[in-house]
Every structure is written in structure tokens, then in C-alpha cells.
Amino acid sequence: MKWMKAVLPPVVFGVVAIALWELIVTAGRIAPFILPAPSAIWEQFLEQRQNIWEAALASGANALIGLVGGTVVGVLAAMVSSRFRPLADVSIPFAAVLNALPIIALAPILNNMFESTSSIPRRLVAGIIVFFPVFINTLRGLREVDPIHQELMHTYAASGWTFAVKVRLPGSLPHVFTGLRQASSLAVIAAVVAEYFGGLQNGLGSRITSAAAFTAYPRAWAFVVGACLLGLVFYLTTLLLERLAMPWRTRLIA
Amino acid sequence: MKKLLYVLLGLAVVAALWEGYKLVGNPEGTVLFGVRVLPRADDLSMPHLWTVVERLGRPELTGGRPVWIVVVQACLFTLGITAAGFVIGAFVGLLLAVAMQRFRIVERGLLPYVILSQTVPLVALAPLVAGWNVLWPDWMTVSLIAAYLAFFPVAVGMLRGLQSPASAGVELMRSYAAGWWRTLVKLRFPASLPYLFPALRLAGAAAVVGAVVGEISTGTRGGIGRLIIEYSREATSDPAKVYTAMLGAALLGLVVAGLVSLLEFPLMRHRRHVEVVTL
């Protein structure tokens, strides 16, 4: 019953929204370049599923490599910064400022610095974009330690290393995953959108622009649906990892 | 003040790294197993910082206006688009948050989609709404993209804020026989401010990204996004030019972040600050 209550409203809302969309487009005779009908998009999605799959694999690989690289560097940088107070004091405002900038615009520059046939620039952009939320959140987590835990470990005469491994790291996990949740969807967005800025054209982004250039709008929308599915896969995988990494957060009273 | 100093210090470190890499890096880049893993360090790919600064002062094309004027004008154009998008997005986000707070059923039905819409690259739609220029000018389409990116943090952050008052506060208002509207104005709105402002900062940054990406994919002329693409095409003959446009984009991001922070200054002086996690 409770389950129904949580699932039913979004499902009903989704079905009604799609039905309305279909109705408005067909009844209002809206041109496909303004808004194609869901049925037309679905048709194209089935027809193009092989192409969508291949493009999604290319974009997915870019996003994944960027995500993993950015996360590793972000976590390591946060760990180093948390050990040296002045470094953290400097890097937090600096990272916060950089994070407010449109980093995606780095894409064309990176294309020049490497070559336009390389996948590195797109992965680098994704990595840089991923870095900031991971770094900022992890550092916040590492710096926030329950004072009671600190005193307790002091009474156990625990060394700095023991304290870091047994208290700081596990305590920062919720923050790390907060950053990772944001980063996982940002990585996909960056990998797809970076192609709008030029460079190698084998991912979802270029398929969307080329379909739009040929005025094949339902097909372009079908690729967007593919991009959405890719983003969803990344987000849900991160949620799953979070559940696995922090079992203490899920179990309810037995 | 101290923070500003830290930011400048960070910038100096980045500049030193840039010039340092140019000194020691291979001009052709480092190639490992047939993949170039480190960028080229030659002047074409990574111009000296002073070349970029100097380029700002010289004319865009021979006999044209200096680059910095062009860049600043493009920034102002994009700032206008961003502002329009930000205002629309924030307004829609606020309305949605109030509606979701008022009606549980709306929250249940809508919130999953609001969150979902952020996990998927819907900004990829930008090239597809280019066709809307038969309905209205291009810049309005770009504003809509910016608004779409801006509404989400506001909707979620504001909802958290509206729901933040303890039940004791709500019951107190009830004991005063205050209705929903009065409770909203007297209790929920003031309580939501610490949540609203961080959300607005996120929304500002998102609106900038939306405006830049939107300009590029709709081919809107006159803005900084378009300028980046135009200048990057000249990179082989005039490598410093694209960096001037990049500086402009960074400036735009800073200005928007600063303006949004100004909003909160008078209202948040005596309030506690909270962390807002929107995703």
C-alpha cells in the first residue's frame, strides 16, 4: 500500500504528460521541428537503436573515464588538502570560485592543445568538471569530525594514521557520495555537450547535432532519449555503489 | 577579504603551472602508446599568458575594435540572456516549490521527475530547440535553456527550506489560527532563506552554462559562447584570441556569482548557514 503511494503518482503523472504531449502535437498539427510527437520519437528510437547504442558506448566511455579520473584526483587532492590546514584554507574558496565558471567552455581550447581527432579533450573536460564537486564535498567530509569521536580516539591513544583510516575516511563517505552523485550526471552531460564544441564526432552529442542539421528532428530526439538513458544508468549505478559502500544507511529497524 | 587573497594566490599558482609546463613540456606533446597524453606546449596550442593579455589590447581584425571591447560586449549580451533565464527559472522554481509544499500529491508526482531531469543531459536538447526561432528571436530560446538549468536547484532547495520549520513552529502558527498563506509568509518563507540562497548560487552558475551552451547550439550571434567558437576556429592563425574569449566566459561566471551573492547579503547577516544538497 505504501509502495503504491510512492510509485503511483509519478507513474500516473508521466503517462498523463506523455499522452497530453502526443495529443497536443497531433491535434495542434505542430511541426516536428518545434516538437515531434512521442510516438515519432519512439519509432526513431527503435529504428536507430543500433546507432544509439554505439554512440552511447562512445559517450559513456568518455564520461566514465572522466568520472573515474576526476574522482580519483579529487579525492586524493582533498586528502592532501585536509592534512595541511593552510592548503585547505586556500583551495576551498579557489575551488568554489572555479566551480562557478562555465568549465565546459574549455572544450575548444583542449581540442587545440591535443588534436581534434583525440578523445582526450572530452574526457579531460568531463574529468575537470567532475573534480570540483568531488573535491569540495570530500574535503568538507574529511574536515568534519564528531568531537566526541576525536576525544574517544584520543583516550584510545590512537595514532594519526589509525584515526584517518578508522574515523576520518568512513566518516567522510556520505560527503564523498554526495559529490559523486552530482559528478556522475555532470560527467555524462559534459561528455555529450563537449561534442557541440567540435573535436572528434563519434558520440551522442554529434549525432544529435547532425540529425538536427538534417532536420531529422524525431531522430535527434531519439538520440536525446539515448543520452537520458545513459545519464540515468550513471546516476543509478552511483546510487547502487552508495548503498553497497554504506550499508549502515539503509537498514531499518528489524 | 582573506578569501579574495586566497583566490588570487590560487590563480598565481595556476599561472605558474601553465608557464612552467611550457618551459619543460614537449612542444609536440607527450605521446604514450600512440595517444597524446600530455598537451602540446608550443605557442600555437598554449600561448604565453602575456601574449593573451597583449591580444586583449589589439584590434579584433585589422582596423577593427580592440578585442577586449568585443569580449566585454559579448559578455554583456550573454549576461542579459543569463539574467532573463535566471529570473524565469528562479520564479518557476519558487512556484513549483510552493506547489509541492502545499500539495503532497504534487510533490509525489513531480519531484521524481524534477530530480530525474537533472541526472540526464537534457541540455543536449539545445540544438533541437534552435527551430523555435520561427516563434521568437533566438536569444529568448537561449534564455529558456538557461532558465531550464536554473529552475531545478531553486525548486529543490526551496522545497527543503519550506519544509524546514519544526512541527513546533507549524503548530504554533496553527494555535494562532493562521491559515496556509499566513503560515507561508510568516514562517515558511523566512525559514527557507538559508536554503534558498545557496540554491540561487547554484542556479546562477547553471544559468551561465545554459546560456553559453545554448548560444553555441542555437547559433545565436553576439554572445560570449558564440565568440568562443568563432575564435577557436582562428586558433591556428591567432592562438591567443580564443583565450581572450575564455577569460570573458570566466568573467561572466564571476560576475553572475557575485551578483547573486549580493542578493543574500542584506537578508542573511543574522542567519545561520546550511549546506544544501540538491541531488
Add this chain to the structure above:
Amino acid sequence: MSAVEVSGVTKVFNQGRTDEVVALSDVDLSVGQGEFVSLIGPSGCGKSTLLRLIADLIAPSTGTVTVAGKTAGAARKEQAYGIAFQQAGLFEWRTVLKNVELPLELRGMSRAERKDKASEMLALVGLEEFAGHYPAQLSGGMQQRVAIARALAVQPPLLLMDEPFGALDEMTRERLQSELLAICATTGTSTVFVTHSISEAVFLSNRVVVMSARPGRITASIPISLESRDEAARQSPAYFESVTSVRQALRGAPLKSAS
């Protein structure tokens, strides 16, 4: 040899600054083997500071603190005491059993050994069936019991407790008081117990040490002799007499700020 020996201890915070606070002024305290001593007094009287000095969480400005014949620092490094705070302070990412195992783990005890030991301690506080649960799944009283089991895990000769039942409701609190007494009786542990509840101090202690604020100092030391420490004791005349004398001792040391 007494379990704790505090002599001539003064603690000044922010020494030499404008916000200088004399938290403790020339305090002497001696806790015998197996003795249960409560520290009671108004807030700001330095009772928690005194406990922290014994635990070597802070250092005295002057004077010496000796725990079981050693300096407080040496005693801490040997884990010669167990400690519990008002907040249970459990590690939310560790199961109940793993929480109790933590001090043993840091002593380098083998996996099997510490599991046995921790299970034994959980049985002592009546939580053996919750060993696999996470702290978030337990009530406040159960969490505090886990914290006590953790404090006892290394079988320390001394137990330090800083208002451990302060955040609990009255019924849970009384049940835990009885449990704590039973545990101390079986293990023979000496205890220093900080509280602001007169009835709690009287019911638990062999001796109640009354403190006053500004500067923090000991104003009275009242021995308590109850015939038994069960529910009947809470109704006995001796209990009420002791409650009255502690209350009078607290009144006899009026706060300067209260005037």
C-alpha cells in the same frame, strides 16, 4: 594505592587573555579502589573539566593527576580507563559489535579474541542479540548501553562517565543506573561519574563530591551509605536523608552570579 589521585590541580582556560576563565582552582580528589564517586554541581563548576583532566583529554595548568599510580598520560596510553559521554558517540558505519570491538582492535588483539570479548560485554549490557545491528537502528538508551559496553571492553580498572544518562528519559535512566551498579559490582571497577541529578548521584555513589562555580572548586564530600542499591533503596529514609544533605551542600555554595 588509590584509583585516582588529584592534588593541587588548577585549570585556567585562555590564560593571559581577556577571556581568561579559571575552571578549577586548587582541587584535591582521591578515589579509592572499587569506589563509585559522583561529581555534582551547577553548570560551569568544572566537573566535566575535572573528568577530562583525569582522562588526560586536557592538561592541568598546575598540580598533578595520577591514575592507578601512573601519570594520567601514561594511564591513557595503556587504556587504563574506559570513558562514556552524554552522547553515545557510536560510529554509525560500524555494527554494534564492531563498535565495542574498536578499543580492543586498537590494542592489537586478535580478531577471534576481540569478538569473544565484545560479545561478552554486549551480553553484560543485555544487547547480545543486537550485535549485527547498526547504531542508527537502536534507541537512545540502547546506544548508551553500547557505549558503556565499549567503555568496559578493555576491562579497565577505572570507568569515567560524563553525564552518560543525561539525554535519556527517566524510566530508561533508572533502569540503566541499576544495570551500571550491577556491572560495577561484578567487575570491581572504580568509577568517576559526572551528573547534575542529585537523586542519580545519591543512588549510584559511595561518595558524592559537591562542586561550586567561579572558580570551580570542591565544597563538600558526602559519604553515602545505603543498605542496598535496589528499587527499595530509592524509597528508604537513608536515601532521602542523603538527598537532603547533598541538596543543602549545593545550596550552601551559592552562585555568585545568582545574587
